[in-house]
Amino acid sequence: MIIDSLHNAATYHALHPLFSKAFQFLEENDLMNLPDGSIQIEEGLKVIVSQKNGKIAEESLKKFECHNSNIDIQVCVKGTETIGWKPRETCKNPNGEYDSVKDVQFFSDQPDMFFNLTDSQFVIFYPGDVHAPMIGEGEIRKLVFKVKI
Numbered sequence: 001m002i003i004d005s006l007h008n009a010a011t012y013h014a015l016h017p018l019f020s021k022a023f024q025f026l027e028e029n030d031l032m033n034l035p036d037g038s039i040q041i042e043e044g045l046k047v048i049v050s051q052k053n054g055k056i057a058e059e060s061l062k063k064f065e066c067h068n069s070n071i072d073i074q075v076c077v078k079g080t081e082t083i084g085w086k087p088r089e090t091c092k093n094p095n096g097e098y099d100s101v102k103d104v105q106f107f108s109d110q111p112d113m114f115f116n117l118t119d120s121q122f123v124i125f126y127p128g129d130v131h132a133p134m135i136g137e138g139e140i141r142k143l144v145f146k147v148k149i
Contacts, residue, residue, distance in 0.1 A: 001085060001131075002124040003115060006075070012124065018045045022073050022145040031077045031143065044148035054081065054136030057114075064095075064111070064132045069103045071147040072125040074133060076117040078141035083123065084111030084132035091130055 006026065013020040025041055034049045041047060066088050086109055095106040107130055117123060125131050134140060
């Protein structure tokens with residue numbers, strides 16, 4: 001997992017060939033006026049735009065998730081989002097099998113830590129990062145880039 005400010009995004013371009021395209025999308029678009037939904041940017045890279053009310057931690061933890069085939073770059077655009085995190089190798093309680101079609105596996109473990117993202121901050125979740133997003137109060141606007149591994 002990596003947490004940083006968008007100001008430092010160029011630092012991470014070399015980690016994956018599509019990271020620069022994701023951060024370029026952020027620079028070239030009016031993030032507050034993108035429609036909710038999924039936008040295919042190119043092969044192996046899409047972004048999901050959403051604006052929803054934050055959830056209480058217990059509700060978000062019902063979807064304590066990780067992925068095998070995609071890296072998530074999650075960007076907070078408006079509000080403050082709290083996210084729970086735990087390394088996958090320490091999770092002991094899978095909540096069902098991995099779903100290869102949706103690229104998701106859920107766990108009923110508790111996070112090791114919580115952290116906040118505010119506007120202009122991002123987090124990169126790799127397959128080893130189990131996360132519970134969208135915890136908070138009020139509206140949270142965010143973009144989630146799905147970067148194919």
